[in-house]
Amino acid sequence: MSGVAGPxxxxxxxxxxxxxxxxxxxxxxxxxxxxxxxxxxxxxxxxTTVGIVYVLVKESVVFFTHVPLWDFLTDTQxxxxxxxxxxxxxxxxxxxxxxxxxxxxxxxPLGTIIAIYLSEFAPFGLREVAxxxxxxxxxxxxIVYGYFALLFVTPLMQRIYPGLPGFNILSAGxxxxxxxxxxxxxxxxxxxxxxxxxLREGSYAMGATRYQTATRVVVPAAFSGIASxxxxxxxxxxxxxxxxxxxxxxxxxxxxxxxEPAATITAYIVQVALGDLPHGSIGYQTIFxxxxxxxxxxxxxxxAGHVLRKRFREAY
Amino acid sequence: xxxAKNLDExxxxxxxxxxxxxxxxxxxxxxxxxxxxxFAALFVDMAVKGVPRxxxxxFTSFPSRHAHKAGILSAWVGSTLVMLTTAFFAVPLGVxxxxxxxxxxxxxxVTDVIEINITNLAGVPSIVYGLLALGLFVYQFGxxxxxxxxxxxxxxxxxxxxIVATREAIRSIPQGIREGAYALGATQxxxxxxxxxxxxxxxxxxxxxxxxxxxIGETAPIITIGALTFIAFLPPPPLKAEPPFISFEWLxxxxxxxxxxxxxxxxxPEAAFLINAAAxxxxxxxxxxxxxxxxxxxxYRLRKKIKW
Amino acid sequence: MVAVPxxxxxxxxxxxxxxKLDFFYGEFQALKGLxxxxxxxxxxxxxxxxxCGKSTFLRCFNRMHDLYPGNRYQGEIRLFPDxxxxxxxxxxxIEVRMRISMVFQxxxxxxxxxxxxxxxxxxxxxxSRRVTLNEKVEEALRNAALWDEVKNRLQEPAFNLSxxxxxxxxxxxxxxxxxxxxxFDEPTSALDPxxxxxxEELIHDLKEKVTIVIVTHNMQQAARVSDFTAYMYxxxxxxxxxxxxxxxxxxxxxxxxxxxGRFG
Numbered sequence: 001m002s003g004v005a006g007p008x009x010x011x012x013x014x015x016x017x018x019x020x021x022x023x024x025x026x027x028x029x030x031x032x033x034x035x036x037x038x039x040x041x042x043x044x045x046x047x048t049t050v051g052i053v054y055v056l057v058k059e060s061v062v063f064f065t066h067v068p069l070w071d072f073l074t075d076t077q078x079x080x081x082x083x084x085x086x087x088x089x090x091x092x093x094x095x096x097x098x099x100x101x102x103x104x105x106x107x108x109p110l111g112t113i114i115a116i117y118l119s120e121f122a123p124f125g126l127r128e129v130a131x132x133x134x135x136x137x138x139x140x141x142x143i144v145y146g147y148f149a150l151l152f153v154t155p156l157m158q159r160i161y162p163g164l165p166g167f168n169i170l171s172a173g174x175x176x177x178x179x180x181x182x183x184x185x186x187x188x189x190x191x192x193x194x195x196x197x198x199l200r201e202g203s204y205a206m207g208a209t210r211y212q213t214a215t216r217v218v219v220p221a222a223f224s225g226i227a228s229x230x231x232x233x234x235x236x237x238x239x240x241x242x243x244x245x246x247x248x249x250x251x252x253x254x255x256x257x258x259x260e261p262a263a264t265i266t267a268y269i270v271q272v273a274l275g276d277l278p279h280g281s282i283g284y285q286t287i288f289x290x291x292x293x294x295x296x297x298x299x300x301x302x303x304a305g306h307v308l309r310k311r312f313r314e315a316y
Numbered sequence: 317x318x319x320a321k322n323l324d325e326x327x328x329x330x331x332x333x334x335x336x337x338x339x340x341x342x343x344x345x346x347x348x349x350x351x352x353x354x355f356a357a358l359f360v361d362m363a364v365k366g367v368p369r370x371x372x373x374x375f376t377s378f379p380s381r382h383a384h385k386a387g388i389l390s391a392w393v394g395s396t397l398v399m400l401t402t403a404f405f406a407v408p409l410g411v412x413x414x415x416x417x418x419x420x421x422x423x424x425x426v427t428d429v430i431e432i433n434i435t436n437l438a439g440v441p442s443i444v445y446g447l448l449a450l451g452l453f454v455y456q457f458g459x460x461x462x463x464x465x466x467x468x469x470x471x472x473x474x475x476x477x478x479i480v481a482t483r484e485a486i487r488s489i490p491q492g493i494r495e496g497a498y499a500l501g502a503t504q505x506x507x508x509x510x511x512x513x514x515x516x517x518x519x520x521x522x523x524x525x526x527x528x529x530x531x532i533g534e535t536a537p538i539i540t541i542g543a544l545t546f547i548a549f550l551p552p553p554p555l556k557a558e559p560p561f562i563s564f565e566w567l568x569x570x571x572x573x574x575x576x577x578x579x580x581x582x583x584x585p586e587a588a589f590l591i592n593a594a595a596x597x598x599x600x601x602x603x604x605x606x607x608x609x610x611x612x613x614x615x616y617r618l619r620k621k622i623k624w
Numbered sequence: 625m626v627a628v629p630x631x632x633x634x635x636x637x638x639x640x641x642x643x644k645l646d647f648f649y650g651e652f653q654a655l656k657g658l659x660x661x662x663x664x665x666x667x668x669x670x671x672x673x674x675x676c677g678k679s680t681f682l683r684c685f686n687r688m689h690d691l692y693p694g695n696r697y698q699g700e701i702r703l704f705p706d707x708x709x710x711x712x713x714x715x716x717x718i719e720v721r722m723r724i725s726m727v728f729q730x731x732x733x734x735x736x737x738x739x740x741x742x743x744x745x746x747x748x749x750x751x752s753r754r755v756t757l758n759e760k761v762e763e764a765l766r767n768a769a770l771w772d773e774v775k776n777r778l779q780e781p782a783f784n785l786s787x788x789x790x791x792x793x794x795x796x797x798x799x800x801x802x803x804x805x806x807x808f809d810e811p812t813s814a815l816d817p818x819x820x821x822x823x824e825e826l827i828h829d830l831k832e833k834v835t836i837v838i839v840t841h842n843m844q845q846a847a848r849v850s851d852f853t854a855y856m857y858x859x860x861x862x863x864x865x866x867x868x869x870x871x872x873x874x875x876x877x878x879x880x881x882x883x884x885g886r887f888g
Contacts, residue, residue, distance in 0.1 A: 024719070030505070037412065039420070041413040043430065044475065045434045048437055054451075116340075118344075122344070136608050137354070139604050141575055143535045143600075148361065150582065175354075209336065211333070231439075242535045242575075270539050273539050287447065287540075291444055492728060497734070499798075500745040501719075501748050515735055
């Protein structure tokens with residue numbers, strides 16, 4: 001104790017007390033130091049974000065001294081490495097948006113259906129097997145999916161659409177969609193499982209079937225979690241690189257037709273990185289401008305998701 | 317009572333409703349089947365084309381202009397070294413951050429900022445991490461186009477995975493255990509090192525394995541750093557014959573990794589190279605499968621062992 | 625208000641004295657002006673209806689409230705013989721917990737071996753010599769009446785024990801560090817009647833070695849086990865005295881109403 005001893009205030013007791021005080025101080029210093037180290041580790045995530053913003057903005061600022069923002073947003077050609085260089089980001093955006101659209105038209109419906117099925121219908125054994133399987137599906141390296149899209153899905157699609165080019169958005173989009181299903185289904189399912197049994201019981205007690213309960217009670221109750229799942233799926237689709245780089249080709253092409261080849265923002269960055277670009281050249285800076293656009297796009301979706309979730313936050 | 321229906325009408329209604337149940341259940345199974353079939357097609361396709369190529373020399377040869385001589389030696393060595401570096405950074409940082417957020421962090425705006433950042437970073441496309449690495453690690457810090465840069469980048473990429481897994485594992489420890497330890501006079505750090513970390517170990521390990529499985533397959537950020545696609549040499553070995561016996565030269569050496577090798581071969585039109593690509597892809601899928609299976613197994617054992 | 629017991633046979637010394645203790649959870653005042661002694665090597669019981677603050681009061685003794693933000697003590701709990709106020713800001717809660725141990729309502733053995741559970745308090749104090757640890761672990765387990773049942777399986781996980789055994793293990797763990805006061809927070813409410821009886825017997829034996837304060841919502845248990853009883857209601861100490869007197873001839877009507885079951 002830090003208080004001085006009572007009746008027998010011998011020097012022995014004083015010595016003991018001061019030794020304990022020293023011990024206590026040493027201990028407190030050690031504890032604070034450890035907490036400081038752990039805090040720094042937690043700060044790394046903040047440093048990462050700051051680093052990303054810094055790097056992207058720094059190079060983009062230089063980029064925009066050469067290329068007017070208006071041109072960047074409205075030009076309909078993307079030919080940064082030609083002598084007559086054009087920097088219309090719309091071209092790459094069209095590839096990104098088209099491929100994401102194809103992917104999400106598969107991932108969102110199928111992912112939601114699977115989530116509802118696993119959460120409300122499937123027998124326990126099936127769910128225990130399906131969940132790890134879906135994790136596996138989402139864990140396959142994207143380069144492998146790219147190979148699959150190029151060399152299996154495209155020939156398959158070519159039987160349906162004979163004129164389909166070897167590089168096209170459709171095959172890449174389909175494979176991307178299937179890859180994203182686990183992201184959508186697992187988060188949606190978690191949200192649905194979190195809906196308390198009492199809500200379901202209320203519905204069943206009124207004579208509703210499983211399907212009615214699932215669609216009219218559980219899904220609306222889990223809406224904010226499902227919205228999160230969709231937002232994650234969208235982010236994933238927009239940010240996907242390798243499947244598109246391999247199967248959709250890397251030719252910038254302003255189109256919204258999935259039956260054509262096109263380059264996405266991400267595929268363009270890869271193409272440039274594969275080549276040899278001197279640090280500080282305009283080509284080098286374009287990938288950062290493209291990256292900044294991509295980041296802003298994902299940020300936009302994140303914010304939209306956040307707003308949606310706040311509005312529909314369920315309190316049960 | 318105006319709303320009462322007779323028994324027959326009710327029965328007919330129930331039958332038609334139950335039909336919907338059946339329809340939906342079938343659709344659900346169908347949807348699952350699409351996933352299963354895709355995976356099966358992918359796996360079988362790669363196995364059929366690639367397995368014949370999986371001979372000893374495939375694993376011990378460097379890439380070459382001749383497809384039948386080309387192998388993945390530099391690729392899998394590079395992948396291994398990059399994974400080691402990634403784990404070296406990601407595990408301590410992730411576990412420390414998770415520990416801080418669960419046991420130490422007060423509820424203030426600083427903690428909020430940290431948590432928002434972690435959530436955000438989980439959704440940032442991996443290629444943006446590549447750009448971060450290119451601008452910061454490769455040029456600003458001068459680590460060059462090296463294994464060190466790749467390891468750091470992937471570590472940052474999987475950091476949110478490790479942090480979330482750590483936090484969930486720590487959260488599942490009942491408060492009674494903490495109070496019991498504090499009541500015996502333990503300091504906060506003693507509680508963390510004697511109880512919190514050991515008891516959440518399995519959950520943390522699961523998260524680390526899943527993170528590493530993701531990192532192994534990452535291509536885009538590594539390409540962006542500038543990993544070359546035709547490497548016909550190995551990085552310098554970490555152990556040397558002369559003092560000081562340990563070398564870190566391999567950290568700054570150029571390198572390649574498995575996914576990039578596969579990408580390189582996929583981009584060639586010659587059928588022979590496509591076979592190599594299938595073989596490399598098969599190896600990659602097997603590794604991912606093995607790591608995921610390991611994580612699932614650990615999770616299963618954990619559920620049986622500690623009954624809170 | 626300090627009520628002095630009317631009949632005191634052997635000379636009793638106070639191990640601790642609570643003086644005008646207030647406690648706040650944020651803005652809410654959970655304890656109001658508590659003052660009473662805690663006699664050495666005696667069992668003091670805290671009784672009262674749910675929500676009266678008895679557990680809150682108990683947790684002041686080992687500064688458990690310090691673990692959570694927003695809590696505030698006012699007043700003193702003085703510990704003897706060194707006459708120090710253990711609630712003072714300057715006093716390190718860790719040191720308090722090294723002198724005052726606690727057994728919780730729900731047995732909370734660590735997911736370690738039986739041996740390591742009991743040894744943990746000693747390890748926290750820096751003790752690592754095998755011989756010393758072995759001795760103290762055996763002594764603690766004997767004092768907790770658990771030694772014979774576990775002496776051949778000390779390396780087994782503590783979770784293998786039954787509920788009653790786990791609670792006795794927690795008692796052994798708390799005893800291993802020779803505490804000056806042992807706090808029991810409703811120690812048998814999660815146990816079956818047979819286990820409860822064995823714990824009550826244990827408490828009776830333990831009081832020769834250590835001062836005990838026990839919170840219980842079971843009045844009969846308080847009557848069986850304790851020497852002194854404090855009846856609390858809504859954060860206030862209504863009456864304190866020798867157990868027999870409280871239960872046979874309580875001084876306050878409130879106390880009588882609670883004891884006779886008229887309310888609570």
